[in-house]
Structures are given as C-alpha cells and as structure tokens.
Amino acid sequence: MRPLPGLTGSPLDRADRLRADADALANALGDWRARLLRLDGLDPVIGADGRLAWGSLAEAPEDATLLLLGLIDGRPHFVALDLRIPPNAARSRAVFRALDLLPREEAATYAAARSLIDWHLRHLFCARCGSGDSVIARAGWGRRCSACGAEHFPRVDPVVIMLAEHDGRVLLGRQPQFPPGRYSALAGFVEPGESVEEAVARELWEEAGLRVRDVRYVTSQPWPFPSSLMMACIAVADDPALTLDTTEIEDAFWIDRAGVAAAFAGAADRAFTPPPPFAIAHTLLRWWLETPA
Amino acid sequence: MRPLPGLTGSPLDRADRLRADADALANALGDWRARLLRLDGLDPVIGADGRLAWGSLAEAPEDATLLLLGLIDGRPHFVALDLRIPPNAARSRAVFRALDLLPREEAATYAAARSLIDWHLRHLFCARCGSGDSVIARAGWGRRCSACGAEHFPRVDPVVIMLAEHDGRVLLGRQPQFPPGRYSALAGFVEPGESVEEAVARELWEEAGLRVRDVRYVTSQPWPFPSSLMMACIAVADDPALTLDTTEIEDAFWIDRAGVAAAFAGAADRAFTPPPPFAIAHTLLRWWLETPA
Numbered sequence: 001m002r003p004l005p006g007l008t009g010s011p012l013d014r015a016d017r018l019r020a021d022a023d024a025l026a027n028a029l030g031d032w033r034a035r036l037l038r039l040d041g042l043d044p045v046i047g048a049d050g051r052l053a054w055g056s057l058a059e060a061p062e063d064a065t066l067l068l069l070g071l072i073d074g075r076p077h078f079v080a081l082d083l084r085i086p087p088n089a090a091r092s093r094a095v096f097r098a099l100d101l102l103p104r105e106e107a108a109t110y111a112a113a114r115s116l117i118d119w120h121l122r123h124l125f126c127a128r129c130g131s132g133d134s135v136i137a138r139a140g141w142g143r144r145c146s147a148c149g150a151e152h153f154p155r156v157d158p159v160v161i162m163l164a165e166h167d168g169r170v171l172l173g174r175q176p177q178f179p180p181g182r183y184s185a186l187a188g189f190v191e192p193g194e195s196v197e198e199a200v201a202r203e204l205w206e207e208a209g210l211r212v213r214d215v216r217y218v219t220s221q222p223w224p225f226p227s228s229l230m231m232a233c234i235a236v237a238d239d240p241a242l243t244l245d246t247t248e249i250e251d252a253f254w255i256d257r258a259g260v261a262a263a264f265a266g267a268a269d270r271a272f273t274p275p276p277p278f279a280i281a282h283t284l285l286r287w288w289l290e291t292p293a
Numbered sequence: 294m295r296p297l298p299g300l301t302g303s304p305l306d307r308a309d310r311l312r313a314d315a316d317a318l319a320n321a322l323g324d325w326r327a328r329l330l331r332l333d334g335l336d337p338v339i340g341a342d343g344r345l346a347w348g349s350l351a352e353a354p355e356d357a358t359l360l361l362l363g364l365i366d367g368r369p370h371f372v373a374l375d376l377r378i379p380p381n382a383a384r385s386r387a388v389f390r391a392l393d394l395l396p397r398e399e400a401a402t403y404a405a406a407r408s409l410i411d412w413h414l415r416h417l418f419c420a421r422c423g424s425g426d427s428v429i430a431r432a433g434w435g436r437r438c439s440a441c442g443a444e445h446f447p448r449v450d451p452v453v454i455m456l457a458e459h460d461g462r463v464l465l466g467r468q469p470q471f472p473p474g475r476y477s478a479l480a481g482f483v484e485p486g487e488s489v490e491e492a493v494a495r496e497l498w499e500e501a502g503l504r505v506r507d508v509r510y511v512t513s514q515p516w517p518f519p520s521s522l523m524m525a526c527i528a529v530a531d532d533p534a535l536t537l538d539t540t541e542i543e544d545a546f547w548i549d550r551a552g553v554a555a556a557f558a559g560a561a562d563r564a565f566t567p568p569p570p571f572a573i574a575h576t577l578l579r580w581w582l583e584t585p586a
Contacts, residue, residue: 008488016499017538112486119485122443125423127416132423141484150415154485158451158522191434192412192447192520193405195301196513206309217510220489227485229451245310 003287005221005232006099006278010108012070012077019068019139028068028076029057036060037069037079037113044098044110052106067120067140069113079113081120081140091225099278107278108222115227116140119154122226126150155227160199161187161281162233164210166240166254168293170285171208172272173244173252183272184281185232186249200233208252209243212236218287221280232284260289296580298514298525299392299571303401305363305370312361312432321361321369322350329353330362330372330406337391337403345399360413360433362406372406374413374433384518392571400571401515408520409433412447415519419443448520453492454480454574455526457503459533459547461586463578464501465565466537466545476565477574478525479542493526501545502536505529511580514573525577553582 018024028034035054038045047053057078060066064080071077099107123143126134131147143152163170163185172183188203190196197215204210212235220231244252255271263270264286275281311317321327328347331338340346350371353359357373364370392400416436419427424440436445456463456478465476481496483489490508497503505528513524537545548564556563557579568574 005488007486008491010486010491014484014495016495108486112484115485123420125418125420127418127420127445130418130423130425152420153450153482155448156451156483156485157446158449189446190449190522191307191405192408192449193300193303193401193515193517195298195515196522196524198301198303202307217513220510222486222488224486229483229489231489 003219003283004104005219005230005280005283006104007108007111007221007223009105010112011072011105012109012112013072014070015068018071019141025068025139029066029078031076034076034078036066037077037110039079039113039117040094041085041092042114042118043092043095044102044114046098046101050101051103052110065136065140067113067116067136069109069116077109079117079140081117081136083121083124085117085121096276100276104278111222111224114224115156115222116154118224118226123152123155127152156222157228158190158196158199159187159223159228159230160190160196160203160233161185161230161284162200162204162215162235163284163288164204164208164212164235164237165288166237169240169254169256170234170260170288171204171210171237171242171252171254173208173249174272175248176250179273181273182275183251183253184275184279185284186252187230187281190231196231196233200235204235204237207245207248209241209245210237211239213238218284219280221283223280230280232280232287234284234288257289257293260285264289296512296576297397298512298523298573298576299397300401300404300514300516302398303405304365304398305402305405306365307363308361311364312434318361318432322359322371324369327369327371329359330370330403332372332406332410333387334378334385335407335411336385336388337395337407339391339394343394344396345403358429358433360406360409360429362402362409370402372410372433374410374429376414376417378410378414389569393569397571404515404517407517408449408515409447411517411519416445416448420445449515450521451483451489451492452480452516452521452523453483453489453496453526454478454523454577455493455497455508455528456577456581457497457501457505457528457530458581459530462533462547462549463527463553463581464497464503464530464535464545464547466501466542467565468541469543472566474566475568476544476546477568477572478577479545480523480574489524489526493528497528497530500538500541502534502538503530504532506531511577512573514576516573523573525573525580527577527581550582550586553578557582
C-alpha cells in the first residue's frame with residue numbers, strides 16, 4: 001500500500017522558469033485570468049463550494065507584493081504579502097477546521113501559500129547584516145539584501161515523526177498542549193549534521209529513553225506551521241521500557257493493531273483519539289494498521 | 294542491503310538535556326577533560342592519526358563563544374565560534390581532501406560542527422527585527438533576539454537527490470561547475486508546501502523534462518555546505534526523452550548497471566567519473582548497482 005498523506009497533491013505547477021524571468025512575470029501579473037488567493041490573516045477563506053476562495057488581482061491591498069504560487073491549468077495564481085499580518089500569528093482553530101474541510105489538494109495549495117508568506121513576515125530583515133533593505137526576489141521565492149547582497153531562501157524545517165515498534169505494538173505519546181484524549185507519534189526537528197535515520201533514533205532516545213534499530217522511512221508531507229517537512233518513519237525497539245522526558249511528553253503507551261483500529265473506528269472504549277486525517281501521524285498509523293506484521 | 298551513507302555515524306551524544314541546563318553547561322565548560330575541535334577557518338585540522346584534531350578549551354580565542362557539540366564517552370566536546378571567520382566562506386579544496394581522508398564517523402562530527410558555526414556566522418542579526426543584539430542560546434543550538442524576543446534555530450535545508458530509472462538504466466547529469474568527467478544524480482531543494490516525493494517529481498520535470506511515478510526514498514545524509522539534509526530517492530520514468538534545463542544541467546545521459554560498475558571500477562573506457570564516497574550520490578548509485586532490477 002502506498003500511503004497518501006494530507007497536504008499533498010496540489011495542482012500547482014510551481015513554474016520555476018517564470019521566477020527568474022522578469023518579462024514572463026510581468027505578463028503573468030497582467031494576465032486577466034490571474035487569480036489571487038483569498039486569506040483572512042494567515043487563515044484560508046473557504047467558498048460555498050467547500051474549496052479555497054480566489055479573487056482577481058485587483059483585490060490585493062495597494063501596498064501588498066504579489067507572490068507567484070504557480071500555474072493551475074496555465075492560469076497564474078498569486079498570494080498577496082500583506083505586511084499588516086502579524087508575524088508568528090498563532091495557529092487558529094479556524095485553520096484546523098478549514099484543513100478538516102478542504103479537499104487534500106486544496107489544503108496543499110494553501111499550505112504552500114501560508115508557509116511562503118509567513119516566512120517573509122518573519123524575515124523582513126537580513127540575518128547577515130541586519131539591513132531592512134531586503135527585497136523580494138524570484139517572484140516571491142527568495143529575498144535579496146540590497147545592503148550586503150546576501151540571498152535568502154524560504155526556510156523548510158525537516159521534522160521526523162515516528163513509530164517505535166515492539167512485539168506488534170507501537171509507541172504513542174501526548175504533548176501537554178494536545179486536545180484531551182489525543183495521542184500521536186513522537187516527533188522532533190532534524191538538526192544540522194545528522195541524517196533522517198539518526199534524528200529518529202536520537203528523538204526516541206531523548207523523549208522516551210528508547211534505543212531503536214532498523215529505521216525505515218514511510219512517507220512525507222509539508223506542515224505549514226510555519227514550514228515543516230514531516231518525514232514519517234518506523235523503527236524497531238528491542239526493549240520497550242520507557243523513560244519519558246516529561247517536558248516534551250506527558251504520557252505515552254504501547255498499543256497493538258486492535259487498539260489503533262478501535263481508535264480509528266471511534267469505539268466507545270477507545271484508548272485514544274487519533275490525529276486528524278490531514279496530519280501525517282494519521283497516515284502513518286493507518287499505513288501501519290494495513291501493513292502485515 | 295542497507296546503504297551506509299557518508300557523513301553519518303558520529304559518536305556524539307548531542308546531550309539535548311544539557312543545552313537548557315545552565316549549571317550542567319557550566320560544569321561541562323569547567324570539565325578538565327573537555328575538548329575543543331581544531332579548525333582552520335571552517336576547514337578541519339587532521340592529526341597525525343588521520344582523525345580530527347582536538348585541543349583543550351584553553352586553545353579557544355579569548356573572545357570566542359564555545360558551542361557544545363555534545364558528549365563522546367561522557368567527555369564534553371565543543372567548537373569555538375570565532376567571528377573572524379568570514380560568512381559564506383568558500384568550500385576549499387582542503388575540505389574535500391579532508392572528507393576523503395577522514396573516517397566516516399569523524400567526518401560526521403565535523404559536518405555537524407561546520408554547519409553549526411557557519412549558521413551563526415550568517416545569522417548574527419535578527420531576521421525579524423534587524424537587531425544585532427541577538428545572543429547565543431541553548432549552548433549554541435539557537436539564538437535569541439534581545440530586542441524583539443524572537444528565537445532562531447539552526448537551519449537545515451532538505452534536498453532531494455534522485456535517480457530516474459527507465460528500462461534498466463538511470464539518469465546521470467553534470468552541473469557546469471563539476472570537476473571534469475564527473476556525473477551525478479540530479480538534485481534540488483525541497484520547497485515550502487511540498488513533500489519529498491513531490492519535490493523529486495518537480496525537480497526531474499524542471500531539470501530534465503521527465504515525468505516520473507513511484508518515487509521511493511532510499512537513504513539520507515547531512516551535507517555541511519552549508520547545512521543540507523540530502524535525501525536520496527529513485528523514481529520510474531516511462532518516457533526517457535530528455536529536455537534539459539541547461540542553466541542547471543549541461544549534459545545528461547542514461548546508463549545501465551554495467552556502465553555504472555565500470556565507472557566505479559575505474560575502467561579506462563568508463564563513461565563518467567563517479568561522485569566521491571562521502572557524497573550520497575555515490576551511496577545511491579552503489580545501492581542501485583546491488584539492488585536487483
């Protein structure tokens with residue numbers, strides 16, 4: 001089975017060739033068919049058809065810069081960088097409701113737009129020289145410092161999210177800020193100088209005191225809070241004894257396939273509430289359920 | 294076969310628990326057994342034993358900040374952040390010679406240290422507010438802006454590097470700046486809002502005009518120029534016709550297993566010079582050679 005993660009499958013052609021071509025970009029901006037993503041702050045606006053709402057470029061605030069998301073069916077699609085949106089805007093309840101409602105491919109397009117504008121909002125100054133004279137480059141997919149010449153590109157933060165497996169059971173844990181009953185796969189950022197596989201082993205050691213072997217990659221998806229790349233993995237633990245880092249994980253337990261299946265089925269006596277379908281932990285758990293032991 | 298990529302296997306215990314514990318960090322800095330990585334600018338210094346050279350903490354420049362790499366056999370290991378090193382220091386020939394010489398595990402420790410100090414050198418200012426009053430946090434694994442409070446963490450840039458496969462042959466290409474004769478797997482940065490698998494498909498389309506399906510992840514390694522996470526993949530192309538983006542790729546060809554084997558064997562009539570063992574393209578090609586069709 002090939003799992004199909006959430007927040008993937010956007011129909012956008014990112015059209016990299018247009019980004020460095022000033023004439024082509026000007027043409028796209030002048031194209032009457034061009035569309036602008038409607039946003040409410042950083043949150044999506046959903047139309048009556050249950051899909052992302054788009055308007056014409058005329059809807060953009062006068063002082064906003066238009067960033068080229070790409071082409072859909074040959075039509076240019078933009079998002080406006082509105083500097084009045086506060087950086088590090090909190091994840092709202094509205095955005096999670098929207099991700100629940102939107103078709104997967106629409107959520108993917110939104111995720112790309114959100115990560116891109118959120119990156120600009122948090123990187124208006126040059127990290128190398130401190131200048132505020134940093135300008136948007138590559139149709140929105142970079143910044144260039146006019147003072148020192150440094151180029152900056154949108155950040156993508158790789159994250160490992162993983163199941164440790166022992167004797168037909170996998171490890172689930174919960175962070176203090178999770179909704180009541182929610183348990184999920186453990187996760188953490190990949191650090192400079194380590195591989196995906198090493199990050200999986202390190203995080204399970206740090207957070208749960210588990211030593212693992214045979215780390216296997218399963219699948220990946222973007223996560224736009226603010227710009228993670230989630231890589232779902234599974235690894236084998238020979239010793240299931242746990243030592244939790246309670247600053248990260250307030251509780252954790254091992255659960256078998258029947259327990260995970262009951263949780264997905266919404267059984268009254270379920271051991272936990274599973275993560276939502278747009279989260280890769282959901283995909284990872286469903287993949288594990290359907291993968292023979 | 295499980296491939297063993299270069300620049301992995303460092304014996305460092307990153308000791309995350311020490312990073313947020315001021316007393317533990319002070320103890321590590323006062324530990325007479327603590328060691329300091331010797332560097333020449335950003336390049337490694339190799340001892341007579343062919344391994345990384347380490348000194349005592351007393352060797353650090355007086356005004357340098359010591360960053361905690363982690364523990365090896367319980368001993369704290371540091372690297373000095375010397376602000377006299379120019380940011381964006383060019384990759385020297387010396388560093389590639391060193392990566393050729395160093396045992397894989399030693400190269401991995403160096404890669405972590407290099408990426409970390411190179412990140413600080415390029416991020417002395419707060420990208421959110423422009424302040425130069427940004428201070429080192431978490432024993433070196435972050436910065437905090439004293440002016441606006443923003444936290445910044447070392448950047449890791451996910452990169453996909455991939456073989457397209459068609460009818461028992463894989464696609465190799467060369468960038469203009471490669472050494473003479475060198476060909477390698479195509480590669481590119483993962484962008485915000487896409488998965489690993491989507492990035493593989495997009496890059497092969499942009500650089501070679503190939504449509505691919507069934508993207509599979511093989512393995513990963515860090516690459517400290519300046520801080521990439523290389524994820525090696527393979528994908529199936531049904532149509533082998535190429536349209537090269539010659540700004541990225543000056544030449545490309547399909548080659549079968551016999552051709553790749555001849556290149557690794559250094560045959561006089563080899564079609565290309567393969568990438569060095571510390572590059573993941575080397576690991577990926579060897580994995581493909583040894584994986585049944």
